[in-house]
Amino acid sequence: MKEIIIATKNKGKVKEFEALLAPLGYLVQSLLDYPDSIDVEETGTTFEENAILKAEAISTHYQRMTIADDSGLAIDYLDGKPGIFSARYAGLAKDDQANINKVLEDLTGVDELESRSARFICALALSIPGGKTKTVEGTCEGYIAMKQQGENGFGYDPIFIVKNLNKTMATLSKEEKNRISHRAEALEKLIDIIDQS
Template identity: 55%
Template sequence: MNEVIIATKNRGKAKDFEALLSPYGIRVLTLFDVAPDLDIDETGTTFRENAALKAETVAEKLGKMVIADDSGLSVDALDGKPGVYSARYSGEGATDDRNIEKLLADLSGVPDEERTARFVCVLAVAAPGAETRFFEGTCEGRILRTPAGENGFGYDPVFYVPKEERTMAQLTPEEKSVVSHRGEAIRSLEEQAGELFGEKQ
């Protein structure tokens, strides 16, 4: 059986890829399974650079096909910040709550109609001797002034999705996968899956 490594130690993230790849007879492994001590410095300045860095580094070290993602929040009124620094926006020891607090403070004087933002996800698929392929997804919304909802993580409680008339954190996991940036990127990858992974079994 072929194996594909997802360049994350987060098993939850791997579940999305298991559903996609199991019909191709591919076993999904995470860094937790194959290289728990491997840490990759995300030194890129764009989501695409960071995704490629993670995928290519792991593919080279382990000699297998690797899928890596980099994702985050881009706020128009903040010139695209927090961007690639989304997870560590509030500095050393950043938490979701502290990141949201900083974001809301940075947007305190910005009127509602100018609080437009999007979640971005870039998937990079790398393999030894092959050109890295990229798949992208976005979800448009705006930043609320107060958090709402108990689901999700990160900036989900303040990210309002207009077509759902709710925040990302008020959506069920199933609803979120339909509208989310990661869901869109994975569906884009799925369209090329036959070419990348061979025939379904």
């Protein structure tokens, strides 16, 4: 079984990666398995740059194959915000509910669903010690709901309506989400690269 580190402490992300990678024979670990893990400052200006920074730092530090994810929500009406600041949109505390509340507040008065278009974006970077870092990107198109709906998932899932399903991400089962999410799309592309590594 091949070991792979996911450079995150976000339990929701770890579960999604496990669901997608474990069936392929990977032992998925995360920074939660490394209490002494280093903090990597996300100083990039894009999701891809931040993913590369994290993947290379963790891969070099532990000398293991590492995947880093940087992802977030881009809302057209808000000129792409919250973007790379998705986790900290309402402040440094990384509070999902506060972030949701801020997005809904920022869209007050924007009542047409078409005007609330948005997408989840996921950039993944794969770093293998001694190798060249590879990156892929996945997206999931949709709209921002008027109010929260659903209990599943994490982050902005309760207010993100998946375009072709007309349901929020938080109302989908784990299996449904893993078929259509931005992370699933990116990981599908990355698996082809991992298999060749």
